[in-house]
Amino acid sequence: MSRIGVAFRAFFAALGNAEKARLLEAALAGPTLPKIDSAEKTQQPAPRAEPARLARSEAVTLLAALQREARLVDLVQQPLGQFSDEQIGAAARNVLADSAAVLNRFFELRPVTTLEEGASLEVPAGYDPNRFKLAGSVSGNGPFRGQVVHHGWQATAVKLPSWTGASDSALVIAPAEVEI
Numbered sequence: 020m021s022r023i024g025v026a027f028r029a030f031f032a033a034l035g036n037a038e039k040a041r042l043l044e045a046a047l048a049g050p051t052l053p054k055i056d057s058a059e060k061t062q063q064p065a066p067r068a069e070p071a072r073l074a075r076s077e078a079v080t081l082l083a084a085l086q087r088e089a090r091l092v093d094l095v096q097q098p099l100g101q102f103s104d105e106q107i108g109a110a111a112r113n114v115l116a117d118s119a120a121v122l123n124r125f126f127e128l129r130p131v132t133t134l135e136e137g138a139s140l141e142v143p144a145g146y147d148p149n150r151f152k153l154a155g156s157v158s159g160n161g162p163f164r165g166q167v168v169h170h171g172w173q174a175t176a177v178k179l180p181s182w183t184g185a186s187d188s189a190l191v192i193a194p195a196e197v198e199i
Contacts, residue, residue, distance in 0.1 A: 028076045035077075035126075035177025075182035075189035081125065084180075086193045089117030125178050131171030138167050 032039040085091040094114045099107055122128055131150055134140055142151045144161035150171070153163060182189060 028078060032077070035174065035179075074186070075184070077179050079190055079192065080179050080182060081121075083192050084121050084125070085118055088121050089114050091118050092192055126174035127176040127178075128172050129175050131173050132167060134167045134170065136167050136169065140165060140167050 082092065086093065091114055094110060102110075132140060142153065142161060142163040142165065146161060146163075150173075152171075153165070154168070155165065157163065
C-alpha cells in the first residue's frame, strides 16, 4: 500500500476511534526498534508469508460514496474552462448538497462549539489544540478569551460501510459505465 493510502487509513482510523488514535500517537512517538546483534543476523530468515489480500481503505470507501451519491470526483476532475460560472454554480449546488448528506450520514457532523462567529469564547488553560486553534497575540498558559472565527467541525460517529468486493477492485472509485 502506498504511503498516501496508509496516511488516509491512519487519519480516518484516528478520526473515528479514540483508541486507535491513542495507539497511532504512541506508535509515532514510540521508541526506535532495537539493533540486531550479530547472533541474530546469522539465524535463518522466517518463511515468507503469503502476500496480504488488498483491502479497501476507508478513504477509498468514502471517496466512492461521494462519487456515487454526489458525483464529487466528476466535478473536481472535469475541465471547467468550457463552462460558464452559472453552469458551474448550478452543478456545484447539487454536488455540495449531496456531499453534505453523505458526510452527515457517515460521520454525523456537529460544530465543535455552538457559538456563532464573532461571539466571545473562553478557551481553558491546557486546552486541546485539536479542538481549538488560537490565532493572534497568544502568550502565556491561558485561559484565553477571544472571538469565534469558525465554529469547527467534529464527527460524533463513524459509520463507513465495509468493503465486500473483490481485492482487485478495492481501489476502484466508480466503475466504468457502458451502455449496451
